[in-house]
Amino acid sequence: xxxxxxxxxxxxxxxxxxxxxxxxxxxxxxxxxxxxxxxxxxxxxxxxxxxxxxxxxxxxxxxxxxxxxxxxxxxxxxxxxxxxxxxxxxxxxxxxxxxxxxxxxxxxxxxxxxxxxxxxxxxxxx
Numbered sequence: 007x008x009x010x011x012x013x014x015x016x017x018x019x020x021x022x023x024x025x026x027x028x029x030x031x032x033x034x035x036x037x038x039x040x041x042x043x044x045x046x047x048x049x050x051x052x053x054x055x056x057x058x059x060x061x062x063x064x065x066x067x068x069x070x071x072x073x074x075x076x077x078x079x080x081x082x083x084x085x086x087x088x089x090x091x092x093x094x095x096x097x098x099x100x101x102x103x104x105x106x107x108x109x110x111x112x113x114x115x116x117x118x119x120x121x122x123x124x125x126x127x128x129x130x131x132x
Contacts, residue, residue: 018128023090023091045101054066058111100125103120
């Protein structure tokens with residue numbers, strides 16, 4: 007498995023931007039499709055975005071489409087989540103996840119990821 011460490015969370019105001027980072031180690035990062043999940047209090051964890059091994063394709067949940075952007079730098083073994091126009095309902099613990107993939111495609115919704123980070127808290131005040 008690959009080890010993942012998220013960073014960049016914090017407390018921001020509605021309308022602000024924040025960028026999360028997830029540093030990977032232990033395996034060949036470019037062989038892994040990556041995703042970002044979030045879990046708000048009292049709610050189930052949801053996949054909000056996923057990206058292919060090369061970074062050439064991605065998909066987004068409707069709740070973040072147009073506001074959030076996932077990207078990756080395979081030379082730095084890092085995946086990013088740029089979050090713009092943040093809303094109070096974006097408040098959650100954000101997790102990055104990795105799944106080994108033989109294909110250069112994002113992991114589709116509903117499929118499992120094998121490796122997880124510890125999460126980073128994002129709080130958006132109104």
